[in-house]
Amino acid sequence: MTAPDVTLREHGPAVSVPLDLATGRALIASGILQSAAPDPGREGHWVLRAGNKVGAVRTPGGAVVRILPKTSVRRLFFLLGFSLDPARAWRDSREGTVEVGAYDDVVPALAHALERQTDRALRQGVLQGYREVEETALVVRGRLREAEQIRRHFARTPPAEIAYDAYTADIAENRILRAATERMLRLPGVPGTVRRRLAHHRVRLAGAAPLVRGQELPRWQPSRLNSRYQPALRLAEAVLRGSSPEHRPPGADPLAVDGFLLDMDKLFEDFITVALREAVREHGLTARLQDPHRLDTAGLVRMRPDLVVRSSDGRTPLAVVDAKYKTAKSGGFPNADLYQALAYATVLGLREAHLVYAAKGRSERSHEVCGTAAGEGGRGVRLYQHSVDLDQDSARLLLTLREIGGRLAASAAPSRS
Structure with missing residues (x-):
């Protein structure tokens, strides 16, 4: 059987494709798809459906599975670019700090972006x-x-x-760039011209030792000396973290699949929390991402809200936010999200909690929780559900998040007085 080239769309309809048993088992074990199962109506076919991961992978049998995002690649890379370098994107509100070229697929766009950024980093010579x-x-x-x-x-x-x-030249910065370049050269779908330029960069970085798979990335510190490297380094780290070969459980090496995948849940969460962190800073507040707390007094149940807004000294929690990359059902968003937000507000001692969804055309909703009013005429805990349309232009998207940031600061104002 010829190895197929399969194209799916993020959370799109299931597709029946011809696959051998080993390839099907590899895709099941990898967990990169929402579902993969033999097609009961067609022998030798498998029904595949993509979930929230986008990118491309190659199985040991040579089959290539590409998963296209729901949103445009340019917009996806705006979210990624903002998460990597918020100061620049926040300042000029352009279509992102990561160039993607004229591509509609994630991997060729990423290869183009990495090649351009690496070329700029090396233009003045290899850093030593x-x-x-x-x-x-x-x-x-x-x-x-x-x-x-x-x-x-x-x-x-x-x-x-x-x-x-x-x-x-054998320093952390060059090791990371070399590893990301070599990684990109192994991925399916990299255009020939981009591949040749990446190969040229790899030769220039030959003085840096290769990284060993499975080990943590070497650490580097931003400085004046490596300022020209920094955009490329941030993108290279994203490439290496998104293209880990461990898309499989331990002990499943014969079924390994390899490639690059972006988790859209994580990307949306990173974008929202970084944008809101920058927004509340304008009001003199600080914010912590993935702030660890415990739900019970024994410390057996841990929880990590996506964003906790704190006072300027970082000591007092003032507001809490959780980002949800979900599509609203006919009855609205899942009630479980509200229960989670209430748990955050209760543990942190707050009167409000905020949920931010990736959705279009939905107005803000709020729910006052029964039994939480403090005394006669007191105000109970209120849970807010905000919607953010990722398809609107970047300036409007950032303005929407600044408005939510202003709401967070306003809700925190009574606590600061």
Whole structure:
């Protein structure tokens, strides 16, 4: 059976495609699709349906599965670009800080963006820096590692166990760019011209050691020296985190699938929380993303609200927000979201909690919770449901979130007085 090239759409209708058993099992084990099952009406076919992940993967048998986003690729990369570099996108409200070219698919757009950003980073030459090197040498250089010298050579020299600071291209920044470039070259769907330019960048970054799969990315600190690298580094880290080869449970290596996927739930959550964090800062407040708390006194049930707005000193919680990348059903949004928001408000001692949805054409709704009024005539806990239309132009989208940020600051004002 020829390996198929399958195109699905995020949360779109199920598609019946010819697949062999191994490929079908690989897709089930990977968890990248909402559902994958043999087609009962067509032998040798599988029914596939995409969920909230977009991108492309390749199975060991050579089958390629592409998942297109519901929103435009340009808008998707605006959300990604804002999450990576909010200051720039907040300032000029353009269509994003990540260039995507004229592509309708995630992977070629991402490859184009990474190549452009990497080219700009390397235009003035490959960045070099000091890195501590520990090695065995015949000539003493730097400082002697006395403990290692005694343990390995019984204090005899040469050879000598030495450590010194080397000025080299083998630094964290170049390692990350090299790993992201090599990763992109292995993905399906990268255009030939972009692939050739990425290969050229890989050669220029050959002085950096390759990263080992499964290990954490090396850490780098923003500075004046690496300022020209920073946009490329942020995008490269997004590539590496979204293209982890571990799209499978432990022990399932024979069924491994490999590729790049963006989780739209996580992308929407990152965009909303970063935008609201920037908005409340304009009102002199601080905010924490994924702020950890416990639901019960024993600490057995943990919870992490997407965003907790706090006082300027960061000590007092003033408002709580949870972002939901969901489509409203005919009866509205799920009640379980309201229960979750109420739990956040209760634990944090707040009179309000806010839910932000990716939805169009729905007005704001609020619910006052029964039995939560404090004393006669007191105001109970109120839960707000906000809707954000991702298809509106970027300036209007950011303005909508600034308005919600203003609401958060206004609800926090009585607590600050």
